[in-house]
Amino acid sequence: MGVNKIYNVGIIGFGGMASNHFKQSKELDRINMKGVFDINPERMEFAKANGMVTYESREALLNDPDIDIVLIATPNDVHREIAIEALRAGKNVLCEKPVTIESWELEEIMKVAAETGKVFTVDQNRRVNKDFVAMRRAVEQGLLGDVYVIESRVEGSRGVPAGWRIDKKQGGGMMLDWGVHLIDQIMYMYDAKVTNVFCKMYSINYPDVDDNFRLTMTLDNGVTAHIEVSTNNFIKHPRWYVLGKDGTLQIDDWDCEGKIIRCKDREDTWSAEIPKSKAGPSKTMAPRSDDSVDIIPISAPEDVVDNLNPTYWQLIDTLDGKCELKIKPEQAMRVIKVMEAAFQSSETGEAIKTDI
Template sequence: MINVGLVGYGLGGKVFHAPFINLTEQLRLHGVCSRTVEKRQEAANDYEGIATYEHFEELLRDPDVDLVVLATPHDTHAPMAIQAMEAGKHLVTDKVMCLNESEALAMIEASERNKVLLSVFQNRRWDGDFLTLKDILGSGILGDIYTVESNITAFGGPHSGWRAWKMHGGGRTRDWGAHLVDQALQLFGPTVEWVFADYQFRYPESSSDVESTSHCLLKFKNGVRCFIELGSAWIFPKPRYHVRGSDGGFRKYGVDPQEATIKLGAVGVSVPEDPARYQMKTKGREGEFQEVAVTPRHGAYRKYYDNIGAVLDLGEELLVTPEESLEVIKTIDAIVTSAECAEVVRME
């Protein structure tokens, strides 16, 4: 049994990490670290018998902790991850991996030097709609792919707490953008040829200094253009995915239902999605376009920690590698640079 020490018990720690750690056969939630007594008590109430720690160093000194999971602000990921790996602990960090390429390289070097696991929680590789899209693209039914739109759009106010500030690694690019860039790299990578990005800022500086809207274009070597839009000024949300190919197109509305279901307490439950959210047209024998029914895949966030347990216990292959996460960070660095200078940034 692999004992896990979880750092942070906010939304990420409580909703996305602790329940799935607890479901995984080879893993055991051994303890939770939080600076606030209320969060430590909440964790102890949720998981009877676990250890609690006020300070990170206390957790690292616990010889029973094998794996540290970071569910903390983005700017803490690199220093805390390196400290944990130097203490001989395996390490999982929530996305985004860290703030820049140099931090990512330092994390990878610490992992290799101390011979410990390093992985980033890219749970949205197991979104049902992403798995469905991946199957459709793999089938070739849409022909040559020209463009893919990947959007998270809604209408609302700025991020709250640390996510509203640059100094903590806030902003939409390092939040949802970390997932959407990772998904794009999984589909068309392993690397991006060039990036162009533009940011909009619509909130008072007193409430937030990060982008309210992010428009990104990623150009891949195979010619595919991936448009990523993130923002909170869409009264009419854009499709979650919109694909244009030589032999057809695909469109899907709404986000994967797993997060909403987890927040209601149904963890690890296979949640079917309404097929009406999906639309696909392909060429018929006479060249006419016809509707094709889409059978949505079921999402499965638990597979991330299933893999972590299997890697550490059985020596299986790691599904989310630090090298893949490095490419996400390099791409995000390019997006930020492009938005700042209003120029195309080449990544080769």
């Protein structure tokens, strides 16, 4: 394919997320959102009003020889069948997350992608979230020393949107909605295997799906990742809280405001007297002197593009033959297997030993 080729995209499922793709595509000079198929007539009318072709069926869209890429943005339970149909129709595929509900579904997609020679990728766009990148860079720069705990939390108080997101059969619930992103961030950050998974899921306001969960992943590099997603929190925790041997990182929210407090003096000389503090008489919990630490402010990285563009850039570069795919289905497979272990752990109440 030519380096200057404009890639035509056909969208199957033109809901809120696909609308976001459509708006974002205005910034991509080599992506043309050509047409849409959706089972909702109102969404078809909206697409037509925005200058896109509307197809009478998804088969009609897949049979259009001008379509180079199919964007799948339907409810999660039909990702597999649509992806396979699109690949066999000779289309490259960009699938919204979670790529599938279960790992066997992705295995089938990957097999068909290999048979057809078409490119299949997933919209794991939160790898470029500025808060994540700021945390990752601080860790990789060694500002905390050896890291042993990463806490990642996304919390709201408005519950779960109605519709398929509260239907278990359609792949609803917070593990498949937000968990897939937060797990992917940790696994993208570290080239390490997940050896143990423990998870507690809650159905506070929605009996059919998890609307809150607490997940602990143990990695074979010594890092423990604790991931929480909540939809009933009226007071939030920090977005990131990371413990290293030499310091602690905290990022409060998506705006990346945060800090690292780094130890420069261990103060390991203990006096005979037990000091009094707000914790009561305690040596171990007594406050540290200000001159024994450095405080390093954290702010949003200015060089990071935090939107859908990098997802499309990596797809375009792959189709151009410039590089290998960066968001690989094999990576998505590992995330799905962690989520499967999390569901199993929540059902049994036991930690699940893994080799993922």
